[in-house]
Amino acid sequence: MEQSSATQEDIDFRAPAVRGLDVNDIENIIERRSWPRFGDGGAPPAMTSTEEIFIEDTKVGRDPWRTCGRKGHHLTSECRFKDLSDSVSRHMAGTSKTGGYIRTGQRYEAKQFGRSEKRPMGNDINEENTVRVHNLTDDIHGPDLLKLFSTIGAVNRVHVAVNRNTGMSRGFGYVNFVNMEDADRAINELDEYEYGDNKILRVEWAPPSAKAFFQSAS
Amino acid sequence: MRPILMKGHERPLTFLKYNREGDLLFSCAKDHTPTVWFADNGERLGTYKGHNGAVWCCDVSRDSRRLITGSADQTAKLWDVKSGTELFTFKFDSPARAVDFAVGDKLAVITTDPFMELTSAIHVKSISSDPDEQTAESLLTIKGPRGRIQTAAWGPLNKTIISAGEDAIVRVWDSETGKLLIESSKETGHQNTVSSLFMSEDGSHFLTGSLDKSAKLWDSRTLTILKTYVTERPVNAVAMSPLLEHVVIGGGQSASEVTTTDRRAGKFEAKFFHKILQEEIGGVKGHFGPINALAFNPDGRSFTSGGEDGYVRLHHFDQDYFNIKM
Numbered sequence: 108m109e110q111s112s113a114t115q116e117d118i119d120f121r122a123p124a125v126r127g128l129d130v131n132d133i134e135n136i137i138e139r140r141s142w143p144r145f146g147d148g149g150a151p152p153a154m155t156s157t158e159e160i161f162i163e164d165t166k167v168g169r170d171p172w173r174t175c176g177r178k179g180h181h182l183t184s185e186c187r188f189k190d191l192s193d194s195v196s197r198h199m200a201g202t203s204k205t206g207g208y209i210r211t212g213q214r215y216e217a218k219q220f221g222r223s224e225k226r227p228m229g230n231d232i233n234e235e236n237t238v239r240v241h242n243l244t245d246d247i248h249g250p251d252l253l254k255l256f257s258t259i260g261a262v263n264r265v266h267v268a269v270n271r272n273t274g275m276s277r278g279f280g281y282v283n284f285v286n287m288e289d290a291d292r293a294i295n296e297l298d299e300y301e302y303g304d305n306k307i308l309r310v311e312w313a314p315p316s317a318k319a320f321f322q323s324a325s
Numbered sequence: 326m327r328p329i330l331m332k333g334h335e336r337p338l339t340f341l342k343y344n345r346e347g348d349l350l351f352s353c354a355k356d357h358t359p360t361v362w363f364a365d366n367g368e369r370l371g372t373y374k375g376h377n378g379a380v381w382c383c384d385v386s387r388d389s390r391r392l393i394t395g396s397a398d399q400t401a402k403l404w405d406v407k408s409g410t411e412l413f414t415f416k417f418d419s420p421a422r423a424v425d426f427a428v429g430d431k432l433a434v435i436t437t438d439p440f441m442e443l444t445s446a447i448h449v450k451s452i453s454s455d456p457d458e459q460t461a462e463s464l465l466t467i468k469g470p471r472g473r474i475q476t477a478a479w480g481p482l483n484k485t486i487i488s489a490g491e492d493a494i495v496r497v498w499d500s501e502t503g504k505l506l507i508e509s510s511k512e513t514g515h516q517n518t519v520s521s522l523f524m525s526e527d528g529s530h531f532l533t534g535s536l537d538k539s540a541k542l543w544d545s546r547t548l549t550i551l552k553t554y555v556t557e558r559p560v561n562a563v564a565m566s567p568l569l570e571h572v573v574i575g576g577g578q579s580a581s582e583v584t585t586t587d588r589r590a591g592k593f594e595a596k597f598f599h600k601i602l603q604e605e606i607g608g609v610k611g612h613f614g615p616i617n618a619l620a621f622n623p624d625g626r627s628f629t630s631g632g633e634d635g636y637v638r639l640h641h642f643d644q645d646y647f648n649i650k651m
Binding site for chain 1: 326327328329330331332333345346348349358360361362363366368369370371372373374407408409415495571594596606607608609610611624638639645646649
């Protein structure tokens with residue numbers, strides 16, 4: 108017991124640096140507080156920000172989570188896909204290969220329509236089968252929506268609105284189904300579905316103006 | 326946290342410095358008047374009028390009585406902190422860039438830019454406690470590095486002077502003889518202009534920020550690279566927390582690209598990294614342009630950033646900041 112305390116004292120426990128202020132420092136500070144203002148001093152040019160600023164998590168390039176393939180580590184109980192039906196989970200498992208470069212021809216849109224098939228142009232889209240999805244978190248992009256809505260039925264096109272300046276999602280998008288019934292089912296099943304960071308997905312019939320989005324995207 | 330916005334400068338900020346006790350904050354900007362603020366509430370104590378060009382750098386003596394500033398008007402000036410009166414002017418033939426008081430405040434290092442056919446130089450001046458006895462004589466002038474010397478600082482015990490600049494090489498000079506002792510290698514060191522340097526409190530290590538989008542932590546004596554912090558944007562300013570193992574790195578795209586990019590895409594944020602783990606902790610946003618200057622309050626409980634937008638933002642940390650676990 109005594110030996111161990113002796114070795115403790117042998118270790119150099121130097122204070123990393125002298126911190127804090129002594130009495131003289133405090134007196135100096137108080138004195139400086141009452142110094143007369145000079146030059147342009149005195150006028151109150153300072154104001155407190157009305158905006159609350161946080162230290163934001165800005166990490167980039169985090170590894171995808173192994174179960175659902177989404178970016179960012181989270182517990183399975185917090186996984187946004189945990190409540191999806193089995194068919195969805197299976198679908199997710201089948202396509203969970205994320206990351207890596209995908210050749211242009213093999214990206215999700217091309218896969219969907221195959222090369223031999225005629226790819227529907229903006230004009231061919233039956234816009235009546237389109238649903239509008241909003242309340243998306245900004246890390247959800249087209250492929251994510253496609254994955255989710257493909258579990259309902261065949262999807263023609265997916266478009267997530269992005270801010271042209273920043274490239275960030277504006278939080279809503281459109282999904283165009285091949286069949287009207289699937290679109291109807293999507294509204295029934297995925298409206299108020301919890302998707303993303305505790306956000307409740309809203310799915311509704313798209314206004315006719317949605318067609319413009321697909322045209323601009325095509 | 327709700328930062329305090331200090332609007333006093335009309336041009337981009339260039340440098341920020343706290344005094345030792347952390348109650349005064351000195352700011353330099355491209356307008357010609359360095360300014361001193363109370364660091365708790367952001368009230369302006371005064372301005373130092375007399376320079377006729379952008380002020381690039383400043384340093385304050387340990388007793389908070391003297392201020393030295395380096396300016397593009399080819400002078401470095403000594404000021405009385407309390408009254409704002411100009412005590413002495415060092416005249417050069419090219420713009421003064423970096424200034425730093427040595428430990429003890431008896432010496433100061435001033436660097437000058439290359440100009441016309443002059444090369445850049447590091448000058449060591451003796452500082453008298455009585456301003457009437459002050460002379461302009463240089464104790465030592467070091468020439469050699471090509472390109473602008475962006476930053477210079479005294480090494481441990483005033484035995485060395487550490488300089489870095491446009492040629493991306495960090496150099497350690499003997500402060501008595503002016504001999505080059507060590508220089509960083511081109512391969513492992515920075516790849517682009519070193520924009521800022523921050524010496525640790527005890528002088529054992531220092532942090533440099535570079536336009537090669539990284540910041541590096543160096544051993545002051547051996548000049549070995551201890552850590553590297555990588556960001557996505559050129560680094561203009563660096564600082565180290567005196568309290569926690571945190572470093573903060575500020576930067577942004579170059580000023581000429583700012584007008585063509587959206588504010589939210591510009592990454593104009595101060596980024597916090599864990600000093601040892603080199604892991605990013607988070608970012609503090611707010612400036613409308615790149616961050617040019619950063620300073621930590623010596624008590625480690627607040628920090629300030631100065632931006633291209635002319636604002637100084639004073640952030641008092643919330644309790645959350647001290648609870649961050651890595």
